[in-house]
Amino acid sequence: MSSVTSSPTADAVDHRRRILIRRINLSAAWGEGLDGYDLGVLSVVLPAITVALGMSPVEAGLVGASSLIGIFVGAPLAGWLSDRFGRQRMFTIDILCFVVLGLAQAFVTDTGQLFVMRVLLGMAIGAEYAIGAAMLAEFAPSKGRGRRLSALLVCWYGGFLVAVVVAYAMTAGGLSWRWVLATSVIPAAAAYVIRFGVPESPRWLLSHGRTVRAREVIDRHLGDEYVEREGIADETRRRGGYRELFRGENRRRLIFLAVFWACNVAPYFAIFTFAPVVLESLDLGDPTAGTIGVNALATLGALVGALTIERLGRRKQLIPPFWIMAVALAVVGIWSGAPAWATLLCFAVFAFFNALQGNLTAVYPIEIMPTEVRSSAVGVAAAASRVGAAVGTFLLPVGISTIGTGWCMLIGAGICVIGAVVSQVRAPETTGKTLAETSR
Template structure:
């Protein structure tokens, strides 16, 4: 290749030179991409397992401690308060000290806190641990998606991030299996939390086995490390390296930059999309096992239904991974959100076992496909110097909805019934759908540098 095509946020490179980002974009998918995706994905799955477990633990803890619905709601929501704080802090720190370092740190924080929460002797002790767990969980997700996005070749970047998000389904399925087989046993909810120590152990591998972002290394002035990392990926693909220019000095990450004229519209659209998706997802899925028990199903049967509904997440991710590189991020996201809204209304009107399973699976299929598309588009909205900050801020704003949802939804359910509850959830999906149409389309384009 003798020249590179210039895209928004990159400068034209001549004389046979390619930027390191362009060198990464020209590569085919290789074993190092697979290792990065798998390594980040396992951390993502462990994160999902922890979040998913609380929906099963709430049923058991409420019965054992005799808690009210309001108290159980706070056990769910306080974790999301921590996630809101963690997402904002984690994104900013990832732009300052590196994606990999923050990723490993978050695994340690929420892994140890989850293990210690198994020793909780009462409501307030568990509340404190759930907040700390949330700090780690909230910081990890935007950082992991940013790291994968910055290594993925442009033509398959969206697909790789959707596949990363698909590990969420793996983690939630693990949570459903633990909920079904472990939680109903004596002290089962405590043993389920003990399993949450695994992420802390996995952090050792993350710190040593995953690469740091090349774009971050360049912006930090660590040019030799950036070059060595790119060459490892080129060698894995059997492609000869070419010269790369020295990148210009980078500005420090700033929250204020999200609201500059160039980015303000994107920020509003992204934040509203995150808000609507979080409210709908956590308002529905955290409470489905409890709602089913309230309808008269035994706890074990409720958990079985939830396991089958969770399995429908996997084909949702698979379809989204295909469509996102064919019809684009924005249209894929909006389509899956529309399907989510329709499925939510149908689920709220279902009463028979077969109807609950069918509509629940459709809700799971469309909702998690939408999550995959949302995580794919989010890192593409901002340039390198503010990518993790922007992703973390959008995630943090979305977590406000994940705090409100688990508090408001059971109140609506108790006072107005299941049908009205899921109409509310459908409206939230619709708000997210219209906001998503205002996001930029970055299919097949190089990530912005400046």
């Protein structure tokens, strides 16, 4: 009799678990897409904003880097808050900030106000990096976890591409850059609807000694068999905080994360925040078509990375792309008289492999750090990566006007070489292992 009555209950829990994981997957992916959208839309309208607000090259660089500065502050702060007070609460609050700030930036009247709004928006983006992937990973099964996390970056690049296309279309239609910036409110509102009512991570609850609440989530959404298989039951109460994050093996892993992440994003943000300016400085005929095309290839690269990560493994998807990107940027830097097709090909190769490798920024930080400091680690690594990205974005327009585009590209190639060497020495292989195994 007990087997007859328990089977439907087990089936019901299994059904609820699949629905919940899909919902969390969608909400985290939508948030990443929103991050890419907010950053991508600025890259198109920044030249128009520069003229409308009378910005100098330095001011344009500051506005271009503003979101990255915000990420530097927001990612570690939200990571600490998420580890301290829970994933679910921050998961919801963060998306509300996107709605408010996305609308507010359309009403600025000078460069200072726009800079402040973009910094605050960057803080929300940083929070998304620290919270979304951790939330997804702590619910998702080990099998295919890398593909799910990689898909977050596919959505990031997809959001960036959609933003570029939408911004160009609206600009061509004669709409103000203010309306273009305000479009980010639409996907932000949709993300809030998807996230409303998502439960707290049972891994986080167990790591904070809240076993009764964890049991409620497990019974309703996951089931004991799933919890045992995924090592969720292995989570015990441990001390967290930044003191633990910067101690021993956690500190060594954090340094690796910060370096490889920074070397991945610094050249990308510097080049593609000012993509129309870079392409125009290289005497390419149609910067608009080139910008859209290169970003489309980046999206394709992220998709290929998501589809192959479980077969290739983490290390093979991390190290070789660094060398390929270094060669691509070096060719652009050295071959000053290259025909347009060759230059675009190099940028396309760079964009494709940068995005393919960039998926790992949503995978490695989650997999190799323990639950009690997981979001904090993601936040600190994201912040460290954005230091390089912000400096590069700020200096690129100045560099183009002083040392030239060629030298800027060679500097980007050097950054990729640093990433390759550090990754070769420090990157672990985590494919196919549970979070308990990869983080301990």
